[in-house]
Amino acid sequence: MSAQPGRPMAGPADPELDPTATYALDPRRVGQLLGRVHSSGLEFRQTHAPFTGQPLASVPQSSPSDVASAAAIARATQTTWAATDLRGRSEVLLNLHDLVLDRQNDIIDLIQWESGKARKHAFEEVAHVAMTARYYARTARRYLNPQPRLGLYPALTRVRVNRVPKGVVGIISPWNYPFTMALSDGLPALLAGNTIVHKPDSHTVLSALLGMELLEEAGMPPDVWQIVSGPGPAIGPAIIDHVDYVCFTGSTRTGREVATRAADRLIGCSLELGGKNPMLILRDANVSRAAEGAVRACFSSAGQLCVSMERMFIADEIYDRFRDAFIGRVESMRMAADFSYETDLGSLISPAQLDTVTTHVDDAVAKGAEVLAGGQARPDVGPLFYEPTVLDRVNPRMTCFGNETFGPVVSLYRFTDEADAIERANQGSYGLNASIYTRDVARARSIAQRLRCGTVNINEAYGAAFGSIDSPMGGMRESGLGRRQGPEGIHRYTEPQAVATQRLVRYAPMLGMSDETYVKLQTAALRLMKKAHRP
Numbered sequence: 001m002s003a004q005p006g007r008p009m010a011g012p013a014d015p016e017l018d019p020t021a022t023y024a025l026d027p028r029r030v031g032q033l034l035g036r037v038h039s040s041g042l043e044f045r046q047t048h049a050p051f052t053g054q055p056l057a058s059v060p061q062s063s064p065s066d067v068a069s070a071a072a073i074a075r076a077t078q079t080t081w082a083a084t085d086l087r088g089r090s091e092v093l094l095n096l097h098d099l100v101l102d103r104q105n106d107i108i109d110l111i112q113w114e115s116g117k118a119r120k121h122a123f124e125e126v127a128h129v130a131m132t133a134r135y136y137a138r139t140a141r142r143y144l145n146p147q148p149r150l151g152l153y154p155a156l157t158r159v160r161v162n163r164v165p166k167g168v169v170g171i172i173s174p175w176n177y178p179f180t181m182a183l184s185d186g187l188p189a190l191l192a193g194n195t196i197v198h199k200p201d202s203h204t205v206l207s208a209l210l211g212m213e214l215l216e217e218a219g220m221p222p223d224v225w226q227i228v229s230g231p232g233p234a235i236g237p238a239i240i241d242h243v244d245y246v247c248f249t250g251s252t253r254t255g256r257e258v259a260t261r262a263a264d265r266l267i268g269c270s271l272e273l274g275g276k277n278p279m280l281i282l283r284d285a286n287v288s289r290a291a292e293g294a295v296r297a298c299f300s301s302a303g304q305l306c307v308s309m310e311r312m313f314i315a316d317e318i319y320d321r322f323r324d325a326f327i328g329r330v331e332s333m334r335m336a337a338d339f340s341y342e343t344d345l346g347s348l349i350s351p352a353q354l355d356t357v358t359t360h361v362d363d364a365v366a367k368g369a370e371v372l373a374g375g376q377a378r379p380d381v382g383p384l385f386y387e388p389t390v391l392d393r394v395n396p397r398m399t400c401f402g403n404e405t406f407g408p409v410v411s412l413y414r415f416t417d418e419a420d421a422i423e424r425a426n427q428g429s430y431g432l433n434a435s436i437y438t439r440d441v442a443r444a445r446s447i448a449q450r451l452r453c454g455t456v457n458i459n460e461a462y463g464a465a466f467g468s469i470d471s472p473m474g475g476m477r478e479s480g481l482g483r484r485q486g487p488e489g490i491h492r493y494t495e496p497q498a499v500a501t502q503r504l505v506r507y508a509p510m511l512g513m514s515d516e517t518y519v520k521l522q523t524a525a526l527r528l529m530k531k532a533h534r535p
């Protein structure tokens with residue numbers, strides 16, 4: 001361990017950290033929001049503000065039978081909702097777009113109170129919901145209208161593929177992006193004519209409820225989106241048991257359980273899971289640009305971001321220059337429990353997250369890792385703050401080498417040969433996101449094809465791919481199944497139904513033709529189709 005690793009700056013504690021002074025957390029507003037949880041109200045769970053540890057809300061808990069009744073309401077509403085005009089459903093999303101931009105300050109306040117993240121990272125959620133709403137509102141017709149396909153006999157068989165809604169979609173969302181992970185996956189499901197039963201993570205129920213309230217204000221009828229609340233192991237299985245499709249975002253461990261239960265019911269699921277994402281900084285990279293991107297790549301939302309970077313492979317020729325530029329930026333980051341756009345790093349969400357981060361760093365240090373920056377919890381800033389931490393000399397014996405930390409911790413590795421860097425980046429079982437910094441974009445594109453992960457950003461941290469809503473986002477290998485965003489993100493909520501209309505001839509002998517003659521005719525027709533280059 002270095003004698004004196006760098007320390008990021010701590011911002012001054014905000015003397016006015018009073019949740020009840022926040023509009024979205026006014027006790028009357030909180031009561032209104034919590035009234036939307038589908039629960040018989042027999043049990044409650046207290047949530048706390050990560051910034052200070054103060055109590056935030058006493059959230060009604062749903063039982064498995066509450067989940068069943070929420071699903072029954074969603075099912076009863078679905079046919080009427082699916083029969084509404086697609087233009088009207090798109091209008092709801094366009095209204096939501098405007099509402100989230102207009103009300104961004106209230107939304108961001110609430111996200112910050114519930115998750116403890118820095119304000120600029122909370123804004124990313126507002127922007128992501130707005131982009132997703134606009135994108136699907138403007139593309140839904142293209143993706144959902146019946147599409148013609150090639151028929152059996154040219155001109156004589158006309159085929160149309162309909163997109164039939166799955167029915168009731170179950171959404172199980174995590175706490176790390178509590179507003180956009182609650183809303184954005186549901187928007188294409190709504191457009192496709194589904195209704196929703198949604199379980200947000202227990203830490204961040206209010207952000208999800210605010211999203212649903214805004215959707216209703218935007219024009220979504222009541223009952224279309226049901227929110228239930230409770231521990232995943234207690235009510236997650238009931239959701240899977242009562243819906244027609246599951247959209248899950250969370251850890252690989254839970255994703256496996258969700259997939260197993262969904263498979264047992266023969267329903268589909270999409271799984272957006274964990275990662276141990278690599279960043280490759282090639283010898284011709286712009287060092288200053290790479291160092292700036294690396295800070296965002298590693299420490300946005302205090303590293304509690306599925307696409308954030310936890311491993312950095314740096315070309316030997318520029319290793320020292322990059323390390324110094326990166327560490328300089330890390331040490332000038334501002335950590336604070338406040339609501340200012342000046343703050344670069346917020347809090348972790350829970351004692352469990354703080355424990356994981358502390359354990360990973362302490363284990364690495366005990367086994368010989370060098371701390372280049374950070375490396376310690378900062379209770380002086382807030383109970384769950386941890387410094388942005390950069391490690392060197394991490395090896396496979398250390399827990400943080402291959403396991404996701406999901407916190408503000410990154411390990412630096414030197415490479416001399418690009419093929420070796422690609423192989424090391426592909427090590428392990430995850431495959432979510434990667435980033436490449438180089439001046440040679442053509443080379444980066446060819447490297448991207450050799451990386452086994454669902455998204456690759458060239459000369460950007462994660463936002464280029466994640467913010468390009470027209471392109472699919474998701475993981476390979478143990479980072480997930482299926483994709484959000486793009487056509488894939490809406491088609492997953494539909495059953496393709498082929499409707500073929502036959503004219504004039506039939507698919508059988510006609511006009512007294514024998515079966516033998518028919519077979520000969522068919523054989524000749526098949527040969528002809530190939531010669532005519534028909535697919």
Ligand code: NAD
Pocket residue numbers: 172173174175176177181199200201202230231232233235236237249250251252253254255257258271272273274275305306404406432475479480
């Ligand atoms: P988690 O799997 O513990 O929880 C995620 C959600 O699943 C929560 O709502 C939780 O209540 C619920 N859940 C827990 N057990 C369940 C069960 N048995 N059945 C059904 N639902 C259950 O995840 P976490 O540790 O809280 O979240 C962090 C993880 O999520 C990280 O691994 C991160 O990489 C991943 N994540 C991935 C993405 C992505 O898009 N790929 C986005 C955000 C987070």
